[in-house]
Amino acid sequence: GHRRKNWKVRKFVLREDPAYLHYYDPAGGEDPLGAIHLRGCVVTAVEDMPDSKKYDAENNLFEIITANEVHYYLQAASSTERTEWIKAIQAVARTGK
DSSP, rough: OTTTTSSSOOOEEETTTTTTEEEEHHHHHHHEEEEEOTTOOEEEEOOOTTTTTTTTTOEEEEEEEEEEEOOEEOOOOHHHHHHHHHHHHHHHHHHHO
């Protein structure tokens, strides 16, 4: 979302072996649109993103910074869901292959 002028809804699947977060079009399709390699990544909650109003971003944001220093901003449906995603991604980043 941070590289585009609008946010898109995506379905995410977290995998431990290998340590990836694959994302899909929620309307269907079995092939992922892309993947984020999680081994060695840093994931944190984002309280305020520059230009978030401009891009129609609300709360519940979190950021994944990959080992290659690529930044991904994602938005969860609730603060509870954001916390769950962060914990799950942190676990996979530490232990995944």
